[in-house]
Amino acid sequence: MNHQPDPRPAAPTTSGPTQWVTTPVTADLLRGALDLERTEQGLLPHRLPARARAQFPDGQVAMAESQPSGVRVVFRTRATAVELDTLRTKVAYEGAPPRPDGVYDLLVDGHLAGRASVPGGNVLLTDMATGSVESRPGPVGTVRFTGLPDRLKDVEIWLPYNEITRLVALRTDAPVEPVPGGGRRVWLHHGSSISHGSDAESPTTTWPALAALRGGVELTNLGLGGSALLDPFTARAMRDTPADLISVKIGINLVNTDLMRLRAFTPAVHGFLDTIREGHPTTPLLVVSPVYCPIHEDTPGPSLPDFSDLGAGKLRFLAAGDPAERAAGKLTLNVIRAELARIVEQRAADDPHLHHLDGRDLYGEADFADLPLPDQLHPDAAAHRRMGERFAGLAFRDGGPFSTVGT
Structure with a gap:
């Protein structure tokens, strides 16, 4: 993996990290996606391949397959703090109260260890009566998990099932490596x-x-x-x-x-x-x-x-x-x-x-x-x-x- 030191101030954790390591989000760190699209705003996981997406450019299909249900970032690390920058696209409905934010789940060695949401992002404002959609752009946000156990462990960040999610940057306070596959069906x-x-x-x-x-x-x-x-x-x-x-x-x-x-x-x-x-x-x-x-x-x-x-x-x-x-x-x-x-x-x-x-x-x-x-x-x-x-x-x-x- 290509690890790059990041001098930005670290988030406070029990172990007090002093320097971030930035790791590119690549295919070997992702599971549950069938295709990955490099965009100017980050890496966009898809749950249908490009050929399928091209055969029927329906708005409902496009939104559903690009919402990363079951897609997760998976790596092995000793890090006690993890940050993931993402640009979300959230659906809202005209005349209705705001919908709850999408949720990220953090698993450590298969057990839930944290849950958080990301602020900012784009909004697709939908008028249910007319079907019209207005896109409102927003900034990149960060989901942060701290206080992880100081030992070698497998970490999974499950992405929100109901928000289109572009992956911008992964930072940790210790190097990460891919988790070898093939162990489970x-x-x-x-x-x-x-x-x-x-x-x-x-x-x-x-x-x-x-x-x-x-x-x-x-x-x-x-x-x-x-x-x-x-x-x-x-x-x-x-x-x-x-x-x-x-x-x-x-x-x-x-x-x-x-x-x-x-x-x-x-x-x-x-x-x-x-x-x-x-x-x-x-x-x-x-x-x-x-x-x-x-x-x-x-x-x-x-x-x-x-x-x-x-x-x-x-x-x-x-x-x-x-x-x-x-x-x-x-x-x-x-x-x-x-x-x-x-x-x-x-x-x-x-x-x-x-x-x-x-x-x-x-x-x-x-x-x-x-x-x-x-x-x-x-x-x-x-x-x-x-x-x-x-x-x-x-x-x-x-x-x-x-x-x-x-x-």
């Missing part, structure tokens, strides 16, 4: 905003991150808010990404957007799985159906925002479809669950490494009664924790689809 997961992390407390408490930490695996999270739509470019990205375990969570975004009918859904699922299998013919592949969501269990989409309480900071969603439209092939969550179960059963006859999980085993009707969806679509922080614990218990247990027993 890599889990590649794709899903909707729920997998992306919507309404989770922090980046390590999204349900996939929780499950990965409990399962002892390395997470590559392709949870893409609003964008789990069986896109071929996503399937190709998964096909070409090294992984030991793969899961795809399919359904809610297809109903939200009212994107396709059952006639198109079935071959699209087959095509998505076929493409993944081109690159991972025998990798354990788990198909997960939607979690419980009352407004769309038997009512098709699209989902529409309810602005009635936006001024109080509450955005809810409504199902705008008609249940009678199911006869014409419109999708609901129950329709999707039944068809996914049938597809997996059919394919599993020739693919013993293909598995199915009913999403209601992660969050079902009883869970909704206990931990209701605040906006009618997305689980809250407590529900994320419950889902992560349940997924780990189901997938990584002995005999589960991601078990090491018998491998």
Whole structure:
């Protein structure tokens, strides 16, 4: 690594560092990203490769894949103080109270050791009624962690799942080195905003991150808010990404957007799985159906925002479809669950490494009664924790689809 002394005054810590070491943020210090873009404002991690981003320049996809859910800076060091300069881009909504700042989680040897946010940054002010977006530039900010144990340790800085984050500079009060890879299995997961992390407390408490930490695996999270739509470019990205375990969570975004009918859904699922299998013919592949969501269990989409309480900071969603439209092939969550179960059963006859999980085993009707969806679509922080614990218990247990027993 190319370490450069930095004479700027050190942040106060228990060990009293006197000089910073600046280390360039390079690919060997990052995990969870599929592509890195050098920009004038810093290194921008992407969760879809450039080829995929070029094939459908949709604003929602672009924002979701550049929000670094599951992406973390990882290094080994004796440092007791760490600073990371970043330029964030935060979404705000016209007429609504400010959204909470994104959160950075610091793990030391796999255990949470700090949590902080970064000030400043850019703001994308969105008018939900018209769809217009105004960009307001802001300055670089610094996230700082001090008082770390004075010993050689592995440090992970998990980036906010809900803020586009450009990495500008990494400083420590002792040299850093990359952590060798290859020690743990890599889990590649794709899903909707729920997998992306919507309404989770922090980046390590999204349900996939929780499950990965409990399962002892390395997470590559392709949870893409609003964008789990069986896109071929996503399937190709998964096909070409090294992984030991793969899961795809399919359904809610297809109903939200009212994107396709059952006639198109079935071959699209087959095509998505076929493409993944081109690159991972025998990798354990788990198909997960939607979690419980009352407004769309038997009512098709699209989902529409309810602005009635936006001024109080509450955005809810409504199902705008008609249940009678199911006869014409419109999708609901129950329709999707039944068809996914049938597809997996059919394919599993020739693919013993293909598995199915009913999403209601992660969050079902009883869970909704206990931990209701605040906006009618997305689980809250407590529900994320419950889902992560349940997924780990189901997938990584002995005999589960991601078990090491018998491998």
